[in-house]
Amino acid sequence: xxxxxxxxxxxxxxxxxxxxxxxxxxxxxxxxxxxxxxxxxxxxxxxxxxxxxxxxxxxxxxxxxxxxxxxxxxxxxxxxxxxxxxxxxxxxxxxxxxxxxxxxxxxxxxxxxxxxxxxxxxxxxxxxxxxxxxxxxxxxxxxxxxxxxxxxxxxxxxxxxxxxxxxxxxxxxxxxxxxxxxxxxxxxxxxxxxxxxxxxxxxxxxxxxxxxxxxxxxxxxxxxxxxxxxxxxxxxxxxxxxxxxxxxxxxxxxxxxxxxxxxxxxxxxxxxxxxxxxxxxxxxxxxxxxxxxxxxxxxxxxxxxxxxxxxxxxxxxxxxxxxxxxxxxxxxxxxxxxxxxxxxxxxxxxxxxxxxxxxxxxxxxxxxxxxxxxxxxxxxxxxxxx
Amino acid sequence: xxxxxxxxxxxxxxxxxxxxxxxxxxxxxxxxxxxxxxxxxxxxxxxxxxxxxxxxxxxxxxxxxxxxxxxxxxxxxxxxxxxxxxxxxxxxxxxxxxxxxxxxxxxxxxxxxxxxxxxxxxxxxxxxxxxxxxxxxxxxxxxxxxxxxxxxxxxxxxxxxxxxxxxxxxxxxxxxxxxxxxxxxxxxxxxxxxxxxxxxxxxxxxxxxxxxxxxxxxxxxxxxxxxxxxxxxxxxxxxxxxxxxxxxxxxxxxxxxxxxxxxxxxxxxxxxxxxxxxxxxxxxxxxxxxxxxxxxxxxxxxxxxxxxxxxxxxxxxxxxxxxxxxxxxxxxxxxxxxxxxxxxxxxxxxxxxxxxxxxxxxxxxxxxxxxxxxxxxxxxxxxxxxxxxxxxxxxxxxxxxxxxxxxxxxxxxxxxxxxxxxxxxxxxxxxxxxxxxxxxxxxxxxxxxxxxxxxxxxxxxxxxxxxxxxxxxxxxxxxxxxxxxxxxxxxxxxxxxxxxxxxxxxxxxxxxxxxxxxxxxxxxxxxxxxxxxxxxxxxx
Numbered sequence: 001x002x003x004x005x006x007x008x009x010x011x012x013x014x015x016x017x018x019x020x021x022x023x024x025x026x027x028x029x030x031x032x033x034x035x036x037x038x039x040x041x042x043x044x045x046x047x048x049x050x051x052x053x054x055x056x057x058x059x060x061x062x063x064x065x066x067x068x069x070x071x072x073x074x075x076x077x078x079x080x081x082x083x084x085x086x087x088x089x090x091x092x093x094x095x096x097x098x099x100x101x102x103x104x105x106x107x108x109x110x111x112x113x114x115x116x117x118x119x120x121x122x123x124x125x126x127x128x129x130x131x132x133x134x135x136x137x138x139x140x141x142x143x144x145x146x147x148x149x150x151x152x153x154x155x156x157x158x159x160x161x162x163x164x165x166x167x168x169x170x171x172x173x174x175x176x177x178x179x180x181x182x183x184x185x186x187x188x189x190x191x192x193x194x195x196x197x198x199x200x201x202x203x204x205x206x207x208x209x210x211x212x213x214x215x216x217x218x219x220x221x222x223x224x225x226x227x228x229x230x231x232x233x234x235x236x237x238x239x240x241x242x243x244x245x246x247x248x249x250x251x252x253x254x255x256x257x258x259x260x261x262x263x264x265x266x267x268x269x270x271x272x273x274x275x276x277x278x279x280x281x282x283x284x285x286x287x288x289x290x291x292x293x294x295x296x297x298x299x300x301x302x303x304x305x306x307x308x309x310x311x312x313x314x315x316x317x318x319x320x321x322x323x324x325x326x327x328x329x330x331x332x333x334x335x336x337x338x339x340x341x342x343x344x345x346x347x348x349x350x351x352x353x354x355x356x357x358x359x360x361x362x363x364x365x366x367x368x369x370x371x372x373x374x375x376x377x378x379x380x381x382x383x384x385x386x
Numbered sequence: 387x388x389x390x391x392x393x394x395x396x397x398x399x400x401x402x403x404x405x406x407x408x409x410x411x412x413x414x415x416x417x418x419x420x421x422x423x424x425x426x427x428x429x430x431x432x433x434x435x436x437x438x439x440x441x442x443x444x445x446x447x448x449x450x451x452x453x454x455x456x457x458x459x460x461x462x463x464x465x466x467x468x469x470x471x472x473x474x475x476x477x478x479x480x481x482x483x484x485x486x487x488x489x490x491x492x493x494x495x496x497x498x499x500x501x502x503x504x505x506x507x508x509x510x511x512x513x514x515x516x517x518x519x520x521x522x523x524x525x526x527x528x529x530x531x532x533x534x535x536x537x538x539x540x541x542x543x544x545x546x547x548x549x550x551x552x553x554x555x556x557x558x559x560x561x562x563x564x565x566x567x568x569x570x571x572x573x574x575x576x577x578x579x580x581x582x583x584x585x586x587x588x589x590x591x592x593x594x595x596x597x598x599x600x601x602x603x604x605x606x607x608x609x610x611x612x613x614x615x616x617x618x619x620x621x622x623x624x625x626x627x628x629x630x631x632x633x634x635x636x637x638x639x640x641x642x643x644x645x646x647x648x649x650x651x652x653x654x655x656x657x658x659x660x661x662x663x664x665x666x667x668x669x670x671x672x673x674x675x676x677x678x679x680x681x682x683x684x685x686x687x688x689x690x691x692x693x694x695x696x697x698x699x700x701x702x703x704x705x706x707x708x709x710x711x712x713x714x715x716x717x718x719x720x721x722x723x724x725x726x727x728x729x730x731x732x733x734x735x736x737x738x739x740x741x742x743x744x745x746x747x748x749x750x751x752x753x754x755x756x757x758x759x760x761x762x763x764x765x766x767x768x769x770x771x772x773x774x775x776x777x778x779x780x781x782x783x784x785x786x787x788x789x790x791x792x793x794x795x796x797x798x799x800x801x802x803x804x805x806x807x808x809x810x811x812x813x814x815x816x817x818x819x820x821x822x823x824x825x826x827x828x829x830x831x832x833x834x835x836x837x838x839x840x841x842x843x844x845x846x847x848x849x850x851x852x853x854x855x856x857x858x859x860x861x862x863x864x865x866x867x868x869x870x871x872x873x874x875x876x877x878x879x880x881x882x883x884x885x886x887x888x889x890x891x892x893x894x895x896x897x898x899x900x901x902x903x904x905x906x907x908x909x910x911x912x913x914x915x916x917x918x919x920x921x922x923x924x925x926x
Contacts, residue, residue, distance in 0.1 A: 060503040063454070064496030071487030073461045078484035081476025081552070088465025088472075089853035095466050096863045100870060103455040107874060110451035114881055156719065158551045159470050161854045249549035340477045341547070341554040348481060355488040362493070366500055369507050385503070 004346035010246035010336070012345040016079045017322070017335045019352060021315045023075055027068035028189070028307050034062040036193015038105065038132020039186070041125055044197060044208040051125060052113060052379040052386065057200035059386045060370050062109060064363060069102070078348050082252065082338040083322055086160040090152050091142055093170040098135045105131030113386050132193070133186060140185025143314055144178030144227075147263065148235055149326030154252055163327050177230055184223030188307060190216040191287055195303040199296045200374050210291045217288035224280065224310060231317075237263035238324040244336060252337045257329035263317050273316040280309025394860040395467045395852050398867065400834070402459050404827055405871050409453035411826050414528055414575055415582025415617070416446045417521035421514075422609060428514045438602055439517070440505075441890035442586065445882065447502060452878050454495070456871070467860070469853035471841050477554045478544045478561060479534055486530035494523025528578070529571050536567025538842050539636060539833070546737055548718045553845060569624065570833070576621035577829065580789050581822035583614025584815075587796060589886055591815035594807065599889050604805050611796035618789035625786060625829075636843060638701075639836035641694045642772050643779045644679060645669035649693040654679040658780075662772040667695065669776075694769055701742065702765035704844075708743030709761075711736035712753045741845040748849050767847075770838040778828045778835075785825035792818060 007015075037058050045051040058065075077084040088095055104127045112124035151163040151172070164172055194213025198206045241256035248254060267274055283306020290299030318324075320335035339345060379385045420443045427435030461483065464472050472480075497519045504513055537544075543560030544553045555561065587610040593603035641647075645662040646654070647669065656678035660669040679691065692700075714733035718725045745764040746753040756764070796815070799807050837843055841851040 060499035067492045067495045074484035074487040078480030084465045085469040085472035089469035106451050106455045344555050347558045359492045
């Protein structure tokens with residue numbers, strides 16, 4: 001097939017780098033509020049009826065939302081196989097914990113209200129809490145580690161090896177900077193969840209969600225600013241040496257990488273990327289104000305923009321790096337040397353262009369059908385409700 | 387079996403995949419069954435069909451939750467435990483997985499919520515469309531997963547790139563329309579339909595035995611038996627199609643399944659019974675049916691089927707050829723870009739056997755240093771252990787035929803004997819509920835164990851496919867998965883049984899209102915009115 005020559009390899013790589021961002025952001029925007037709602041569940045809802053209302057605000061949609069995560073995994077596998085191979089095996093135990101949380105969550109949603117038993121329901125409520133809070137924290141920890149570089153190296157056969165084994169490797173992930181990013185990520189998604197609850201629920205539940213969301217919103221802002229300063233002054237960055245071949249073969253070992261004093265030096269070269277952290281901060285501030293003022297729809301929208309800004313600021317700051325290696329910088333994975341082949345990227349792009357609009361259309365339709373507040377009466381009247 | 391990284395990774399994959407596949411077949415089949423039931427509801431407006439849709443839909447939902455949850459593990463396990471595999475074939479293998487998300491899973495997961503929550507929010511037709519979209523989504527999902535798996539069995543449309551040290555796609559069309567993948571897809575979804583049919587049949591039979599929910603149970607049996615008979619026939623016929631593709635692509639797997647040590651002149655016989663002896667390289671006490679294997683395997687009476695011993699000789703040739711390819715690859719890598727045309731040509735010629743040189747990496751770091759004994763050993767490794775394959779296959783086939791018998795019987799009773807079923811048959815239907823799961827697991831075992839020692843047939847050995855992990859890493863996650871999955875299994879079985887015991891939610895008022903309104907249209911097949919009590923013989 002020669003069709004794929006229609007789009008240059010380097011352009012395809014940039015497009016897929018952007019799509020990777022779209023998927024991660026899509027995941028954070030949709031499944032993000034599910035996780036936030038899960039993390040807030042024990043605190044904003046006290047009685048069983050209240051808890052069922054909170055659960056049912058996401059009840060019909062969490063399943064579709066979660067596909068963003070699964071699709072994200074599949075898309076990384078298809079478009080960035082080295083990233084998939086290196087990061088998932090490198091963050092091994094962290095991945096396992098995320099998997100455990102994400103396995104518990106669907107089951108908890110489906111099974112919680114199927115028995116009239118206090119202990120049964122309480123246990124599943126904690127499962128929902130862990131299933132929301134733990135992944136939200138770990139995703140942030142992972143981003144914090146990626147920004148510092150991950151201790152791996154590639155052999156000439158491109159087999160990925162890691163420094164340290166087992167828990168030493170896992171303990172290494174839990175460093176102060178990564179934990180800060182983790183807390184910030186958790187706070188951000190909790191705020192997002194709070195905005196969702198105040199949008200979908202009423203009364204005391206919504207009031208509690210707004211006050212918890214205000215606190216977590218402030219933590220988000222503080223965490224984001226602090227992490228930015230830390231990144232500026234305390235963490236060294238990476239840069240590609242001169243020999244960049246943007247349409248060369250996907251072999252990370254073909255390019256040289258040097259360490260720089262800070263990631264943020266790229267803001268001098270490309271000042272426009274400051275828009276991303278700017279939007280992130282603006283969004284986070286507007287959410288806090290919106291929650292205080294009791295605005296519903298616009299608060300949720302600002303929350304989305306805040307998350308969009310925060311996640312894109314990480315991607316844009318690191319560009320063209322995707323997964324830098326602290327152990328052997330030359331092994332670092334970048335946009336130019338860790339993608340799929342020209343043909344695979346092209347085919348996947350065509351498929352995405354066809355199906356993504358369809359997905360967005362029917363997802364929007366489903367949200368429209370389910371539009372409106374969830375009340376205690378809805379939950380008790382519907383036999384299918386969770 | 388010593389517990390090294392490779393064995394532990396295999397064990398973990400086998401456990402998590404087989405566990406996942408306890409839930410998948412029921413999802414595949416039940417989604418169609420409830421869509422059929424709801425279609426009848428929309429066409430006839432009879433409330434009983436909506437109750438059936440809701441009741442089986444509830445059981446579908448419990449099963450679906452765990453199917454999805456355990457599927458997440460599968461999507462991420464390749465990167466976690468099979469890092470080199472992911473790097474080496476991700477360019478091809480990743481695409482169907484991503485497409486599964488884009489085309490199928492999104493559809494299924496987005497609409498499944500609406501299936502449960504949308505009864506009052508959608509029109510009848512709207513809800514029916516949602517139900518069908520869930521069914522189509524889950525079946526499409528199987529298509530893409532089997533395209534990925536089919537490629538591991540028969541890696542078409544790809545070529546090795548020395549620059550990137552991996553396989554890269556040359557033809558997406560070939561990958562998608564891989565005959566092995568297509569045969570596996572229809573075989574697998576048919577197996578799922580049989581599973582759902584046996585499940586619905588068994589549960590309904592239990593209701594009839596208890597004299598509960600008789601109307602729902604009898605209608606369900608009719609749906610299950612007709613749907614199940616068609617599916618059971620197709621699972622056997624299309625399974626035969628898989629056998630045919632296997633002979634073209636995986637001769638060793640077929641020979642091992644057959645315990646066929648020596649090549650047989652056409653037409654080969656099928657061994658019904660025997661005791662394969664790996665050491666002596668013979669199958670003892672073999673009972674043959676003449677011609678059958680030749681027909682299944684080659685669709686002719688004149689084509690030979692190669693036996694294990696001949697295939698091992700071929701493998702040894704390919705290991706030697708692979709060493710030449712490996713040597714050329716090392717030169718290409720060293721000279722990067724300035725490789726002489728000679729070396730490139732050598733690589734072109736022998737590149738297809740590169741995977742066979744990798745088989746030597748278990749014994750020696752550089753395949754070029756391999757001794758004669760090591761080459762023979764590597765060639766020998768291309769034969770999986772025969773007896774588990776031999777017996778799993780036979781048990782699976784026997785179960786396959788038993789499904790045809792069961793479904794044909796109930797179809798006959800349902801269509802021509804006034805839906806009256808003897809008690810022994812109903813008890814039988816309850817007793818056989820677990821069998822389709824056993825058959826499905828055996829089928830996967832034959833497919834995947836039979837592919838050993840490769841993860842991608844002839845391309846990448848299993849021993850090389852793993853991640854750089856420690857034994858503790860793998861043990862911890864293995865124990866974690868087992869503990870976790872055991873709890874899930876107990877919880878899910880508990881809920882399933884609870885809801886089966888509880889039975890459908892019957893909206894009596896609505897049913898009676900509807901019946902009164904439509905009484906003039908209603909006559910049961912014996913000519914009596916719909917409210918006439920069941921006669922003695924109709925009662926089970």
